[in-house]
Amino acid sequence: MIERIAFTFLLALVLVLVSALVNTMLERRLMAFMQSRLGPNRHGPWGMAQPLADALKLLGKEAVIPRGVERLPYLAAPILAFLPSVLVLIATPLSSRFQIEDINLGLVYVVAVGSLTVFGVLLAGASSDNKYSLIGGMRAAAQMLSYEVPMLLSLAVVGLLAGSLSLSAVVRAQNIPFAFIQPLAFFVYLAAATSEMNRTPFDFNEAESELTTGYITEYSGMRFAFFYLAEYAGLTVNSILIATLFLGGPRGPFEAGPLWLALKVLFLTFIFIWVRSTLPRIQVHKLTSFSWKLLVPVSLLNVVYTASVVTLSSAPRLLAIAPASLLALVALGVAFSRRGRSLTAMRRAVQ
Amino acid sequence: MRGAAKGFRVTLRRFFAPKETQRYPEEKPALPERSRGPFELTFDPVSGKPLCTSCGWCTRICPVEAIKVDYVEAISGVMYSAADEPTLAVSEAEAEAEAIDEAALQSILDGYDESRGGLIVTLQEIQERFGYLPRRAMRLASERTGLPLPKIYGLVTFFHQFLLEPPAKTTVFVCRGTSCRVRGGKSVLRRVQRELGDIGVDEKTADNEFYLRTFPCVGECSHSPIIGIRDEYHGRLSRGGIRRLLKEKA
Numbered sequence: 250m251i252e253r254i255a256f257t258f259l260l261a262l263v264l265v266l267v268s269a270l271v272n273t274m275l276e277r278r279l280m281a282f283m284q285s286r287l288g289p290n291r292h293g294p295w296g297m298a299q300p301l302a303d304a305l306k307l308l309g310k311e312a313v314i315p316r317g318v319e320r321l322p323y324l325a326a327p328i329l330a331f332l333p334s335v336l337v338l339i340a341t342p343l344s345s346r347f348q349i350e351d352i353n354l355g356l357v358y359v360v361a362v363g364s365l366t367v368f369g370v371l372l373a374g375a376s377s378d379n380k381y382s383l384i385g386g387m388r389a390a391a392q393m394l395s396y397e398v399p400m401l402l403s404l405a406v407v408g409l410l411a412g413s414l415s416l417s418a419v420v421r422a423q424n425i426p427f428a429f430i431q432p433l434a435f436f437v438y439l440a441a442a443t444s445e446m447n448r449t450p451f452d453f454n455e456a457e458s459e460l461t462t463g464y465i466t467e468y469s470g471m472r473f474a475f476f477y478l479a480e481y482a483g484l485t486v487n488s489i490l491i492a493t494l495f496l497g498g499p500r501g502p503f504e505a506g507p508l509w510l511a512l513k514v515l516f517l518t519f520i521f522i523w524v525r526s527t528l529p530r531i532q533v534h535k536l537t538s539f540s541w542k543l544l545v546p547v548s549l550l551n552v553v554y555t556a557s558v559v560t561l562s563s564a565p566r567l568l569a570i571a572p573a574s575l576l577a578l579v580a581l582g583v584a585f586s587r588r589g590r591s592l593t594a595m596r597r598a599v600q
Numbered sequence: 601m602r603g604a605a606k607g608f609r610v611t612l613r614r615f616f617a618p619k620e621t622q623r624y625p626e627e628k629p630a631l632p633e634r635s636r637g638p639f640e641l642t643f644d645p646v647s648g649k650p651l652c653t654s655c656g657w658c659t660r661i662c663p664v665e666a667i668k669v670d671y672v673e674a675i676s677g678v679m680y681s682a683a684d685e686p687t688l689a690v691s692e693a694e695a696e697a698e699a700i701d702e703a704a705l706q707s708i709l710d711g712y713d714e715s716r717g718g719l720i721v722t723l724q725e726i727q728e729r730f731g732y733l734p735r736r737a738m739r740l741a742s743e744r745t746g747l748p749l750p751k752i753y754g755l756v757t758f759f760h761q762f763l764l765e766p767p768a769k770t771t772v773f774v775c776r777g778t779s780c781r782v783r784g785g786k787s788v789l790r791r792v793q794r795e796l797g798d799i800g801v802d803e804k805t806a807d808n809e810f811y812l813r814t815f816p817c818v819g820e821c822s823h824s825p826i827i828g829i830r831d832e833y834h835g836r837l838s839r840g841g842i843r844r845l846l847k848e849k850a
Binding site for chain 2: 279282283284285286287290523526527528
């Protein structure tokens with residue numbers, strides 16, 4: 250039993266570490282390309298050895314523990330921030346045959362474990378004895394209150410469509426990927442995941458231009474690297490989750506396998522990097538109002554509607570749900586840009 | 601919402617577009633003719649003797665007087681006397697080629713006044729009158745101001761506006777500033793070059809009609825990419841617009 254747990258954990262750990270290294274490279278290169286630059290291309294073919302060089306450099310750095318920090322939480326925070334990625338990966342089906350552990354409450358488990366990252370961030374902020382860190386940590390906590398609710402609501406939609414809370418059952422239920430049946434829930438989940446990963450436009454707790462690097466400010470060397478790894482591992486793990494929940498996971502046109510999953514994950518990673526290099530950070534309170542005034546009510550209605558269709562109607566789900574979901578998504582976009590326009594009009598009137 | 605979509609389109613297009621980065625050690629930049637790099641003592645591969653004869657010309661031409669030549673016999677093996685020092689005398693042919701209006705030049709130089717901008721203003725006036733800075737004008741300016749000629753040369757080559765040889769009838773500038781570069785300045789330059797018969801930068805057309813130059817930045821970034829022709833700036837020209845402009849001003 251213990252052997253099995255150790256093996257499971259180790260396997261997930263290796264997967265997460267490798268993907269995090271690959272992601273740092275991907276992000277730097279792809280972002281550079283979108284900014285008309287080449288990015289790091291000096292080490293190895295196409296610069297692929299750059300992450301190794303980075304890792305070596307960080308390993309060689311002195312691990313400073315500043316005076317005045319609260320030692321235990323300060324030391325535990327990087328690990329706590331990193332662990333959830335590994336734990337989430339354990340429950341996701343990587344191919345039709347391979348899943349490290351098929352938990353029958355997979356959806357619940359994934360959310361419960363995934364949101365632990367915030368505790369690491371909060372601890373780091375609170376124990377660092379630095380105002381920037383503290384503000385970063387508090388922002389992380391406040392931010393979680395904004396994105397976690399719509400995220401859960403769109404997960405509920407997935408559960409309703411699949412008729413089960415097990416992740417492998419969710420994959421099995423997707424003869425048509427849920428992203429096509431429920432584009433609204435897909436979009437809401439994407440936005441919430443961006444927020445959970447602290448990526449632009451929602452990277453409030455790092456916010457280099459406002460908070461130096463927020464909760465990471467007092468960390469250096471390998472402990473800093475752990476936060477860094479946690480972020481990039483989060484990118485992969487969230488992409489895997491989204492692929493599993495909405496894009497059919499390892500299923501493809503033929504022979505379900507890890508290749509399809511990898512392609513979907515790469516696609517989603519590209520999208521996230523694309524978003525990062527395009528959108529600037531929004532104001533902190535805007536996420537809260539965007540989430541509570543738009544995403545939550547819309548997602549709630551979505552849950553109610555999906556539930557009623559699933560229980561009452563015998564019609565094919567795609568026909569009953571997809572048009573309504575798409576319409577709601579378009580309405581959401583229009584409402585959002587309308588609001589922006591009326592704001593500009595108001596500002597003009599004031600001037 | 602539309603604004604955001606626009607942003608995504610821009611980043612995606614940049615993703616596939618060619619990159620601006622110059623891979624430096626492999627890809628050396630084409631240096632302009634007037635650029636001055638560091639110098640080194642080179643040796644004759646056969647005799648092993650230094651090619652420098654310690655003539656001292658470099659100390660004279662260096663605009664910032666950064667070079668000092670110390671003669672060491674063990675290296676050079678050749679000694680030059682003061683009589684061998686090059687003089688600044690103008691050759692007859694050169695003087696003839698520069699048959700210029702001496703009286704006009706003299707009156708401009710008489711107006712030299714340190715309190716209203718000094719040498720640069722005077723040089724601008726000379727260029728306005730003659731279209732470029734003749735050698736003789738610079739030499740007389742050196743005498744008038746008491747500044748050594750290399751200093752004046754350094755100043756003249758520092759500012760892009762000064763020309764050292766008679767320009768063609770029409771000078772065309774293409775801006776190379778950051779803003780112009782991002783907004784397609786390179787393809788504008790290529791377009792102008794093609795229209796003028798594939799001439800290079802700092803070259804004249806065969807019929808001496810056009811002189812093509814580039815400008816570091818003209819400060820009209822809101823209209824970039826910029827083409828300057830005579831004393832006017834034109835921004836955001838289409839291909840047809842470039843052709844029409846060149847025809848019109850020829």
